[in-house]
Amino acid sequence: MKYVTIKDIAAALGISKSTVSRALNGDVKNVSKETLQKIVDTAASMGYRRNELAVNLRAKSNHVIGILVPEITTPFAMSFIASVQKIVSAKGYRVSIAFSNESPETERMNLEMFINSRVDGILISTCHNTANLSTYEDILQRKIPLVFFDRTIAELPVSSVRSNDYIKSFFMVEHLIMSGKRKILHIAGPNHIQNTIERTRGYRDALAKFRIPFNPELVVQCGVGVEDGSAAIEQAFQKGLDFDAVFCFTETQAFGAKRCLQEHGFAIPADVAICCMSGTILSTLVYPQITAVEQQVEEMGEVATSLLLDKINDFSAPEQTIILNAKMVIRNSTVENPPAENA
C-alpha cells in the first residue's frame, strides 16, 4: 500500500478514526495517555503520513504562498524568493513560484492557477501596469491576500512595497554626473511598467540640477531583457549618438549594454560608464564594471511577507504602501543619507 490512512490505523487497533485523528494531532485532553501512545507508535511503525491534501480541503487552505515574478534569473528575484521562503517556512507555509516571463497573459494564467489551487496569499511583481487589473480585482473580491512588491501599481488600493525609484534614480544619475559624465544615455523601461516613470523622472531632475539640457534622443525606451539592452546600444551607435555613460532601467539591460559596448571595444567604465537600478548585493559584488544601487531585497522580502501574513491573519488589515528608502550602496561606498529630493 502506498499510503496508510487514519482509517487503516483505526482498523489495525480496532478503534475509531476520530480517536486516531485526535491522538495524531496531540489532543492530550481528549485521548487517554495509553491509547495516544499506542496510536502514535503504530502510526510510526506503519509509516503513516498525514495527507495534507485532505487536511487542506477540509481547512479550505493550502498553506501555500504564491510568488509571481516577471523572471527568475536575476539575483534580485532569487534573493527575494529566498527571503520569503525563509520566513514563511517557519510558519508552516510552502511557497509556490511562478514566472510571468514579462507576459501579461502568462501572468494571468498563473494567477488563475494560484486561485484554483487555493493559495493562502499572493506576492506579485507585475509585468504590466494595466493588462491584468481585472484579475487583481477578482483576487481581491475573493478576499485572497495580495501584496505587490517592486513593480507595483499605484492606482490599486492594495498593500505594496517598493523602493523609492525616483530618489535612487536621481542619485545614480547625480553620481554619474559628479564623476564627470555629462552625456548620459538612458535606457528606459517600457511605459507599461510603473517604475519607468519614476526612474526617468529621477534622470531628468538630476540633469536639471546640474543644468544639463535634457536631450530626448538620449532616452531609449525598450524592453527589459538582456537583448533589449544590447539592441538599445547598437541602435544608439546607428543613430550616431554621442554618450559617455548609460543609465539602465534594469540589471538585465545593463548586462546587455555592457556586452555590446565591450564588443565595440569600449572600456568600462573608463570610456563609457554603466549604471543601473535593482543592483543587488550579489550583482554589485559581481559586476564591478557596472555601478549599481543595491536594493535591499531581503528587507523587501521581509516587509512584503509581513504585510501578507497580516492580511492572511486578518483580511481587513489596513492596506499599506511601504517605500524602502533607508540605505543605498554604490560600489563599496555606503551612503546612509541619500540626497534631498528637491532638485
Place this chain on the structure above:
Amino acid sequence: MKYVTIKDIAAALGISKSTVSRALNGDVKNVSKETLQKIVDTAASMGYRRNELAVNLRAKSNHVIGILVPEITTPFAMSFIASVQKIVSAKGYRVSIAFSNESPETERMNLEMFINSRVDGILISTCHNTANLSTYEDILQRKIPLVFFDRTIAELPVSSVRSNDYIKSFFMVEHLIMSGKRKILHIAGPNHIQNTIERTRGYRDALAKFRIPFNPELVVQCGVGVEDGSAAIEQAFQKGLDFDAVFCFTETQAFGAKRCLQEHGFAIPADVAICCMSGTILSTLVYPQITAVEQQVEEMGEVATSLLLDKINDFSAPEQTIILNAKMVIRNSTVENPPAENA
C-alpha cells in the same frame, strides 16, 4: 461568498452536480450542447474556480513536482529550477521549491513535507551522502518518483543525472597548468558530498599527467559556502603556503576565495588564478576573473525532468544514470572534445 462550487451552479440551474462537473470538464459526449453552454456561461458569470484541492484529493495527486536543492542563491540552482519549471508547467504541473541549506535535517524535514503534500515526483540535489538514505528508501517504497541531479548518490539504484565531475575537474586543472600555474591550491568539498571525490581525483590526475608532485598540504577540505572559501584562503596564508592558483569545489567557495585574495591585494588572475566547477553561463559572463566550467544546467534540468516524468507515467520505468559530458566552455573558448580520461 468567497468561492462558488459546482453545487452552487447546480442549485442555480436546478440540475445535478454531476452534470455540472461533466460540463465543466468538457465532456461533450455526455452533456447536451445547450446544457453545456448554459453551465459554462453561468459558471463564468458566477466566477467559478475549480477547487484543485478537491480534485487532487480525489485523484490522489497534487500535480506538483518538488525540487529540493542545497541552496538557491547561485545561478546554477536558479537556472535548473527555471528549466524544470518551463517544461512541467506545460504539462500542468507546478513546482514546489525547498532548500536543505546544506543541512541533512532540513533536507529530511522538507522531504517529509513533500511526502505529506503528496507531490507527484521529487527532484533532489543532496547535501549529504549518507545522512538521509532511509528517507530516500522511504520515498522509493512509497513509489514516489525520485530523481537525483548534480549531487547524486552512486550507491542508490535510482535515476540520476550529473555531469562528469572527474573529467571536468581534470580539464580545469590541466587548463591552469597549461597557463603556467604549478602551485595549485585545491579547495575541496566535504567528504559527505559524492562529487568531492571525483573532483579531487581529477585534480590529482591532472597534476600527475604533468609530473607535478602532489602536495597534500595544498588540499583544503571545507564547507561549500562563500565564507568557507574565504576562510580556506585565509588559512592557507596563515600556514604560509605558496600558491599561484586556486581550484575550488564550488562557485560559492570561489566567490569567497576571490574576495579574500583581493582583500590581500592580489590581482586575479595575474597573481593568483581562480577556477571552479559548476560555473554556469551567467557566472562565466559575470565573474571574468574566475575561470569556470560551464555546466549545461538547462540540459541537466531537461534530462532530469524527462527522467522524472517517465517515472511518473510508469513507475517501473528503468532507473538510469546519465552523465552529461558533451560540451565544456572555459571563458570564451569552447572545447567540444574534452581531453581523454586516461592521464
Place this chain on the structure above:
DNA sequence: ATGAAAGCGCTAACAA
C-alpha cells in the same frame, strides 16, 4: 475518553 456521522468539493460508477 471514545464513537458515529456529517461534510469539505469533486468525480465516477451505476441507475434511470
Place this chain on the structure above:
DNA sequence: TTGTTAGCGCTTTCAT
C-alpha cells in the same frame, strides 16, 4: 442525457 450515490482522507460537532 441526466441524476443518485459513494467516497477520496481528514476534522469536528454531537452523542454516549
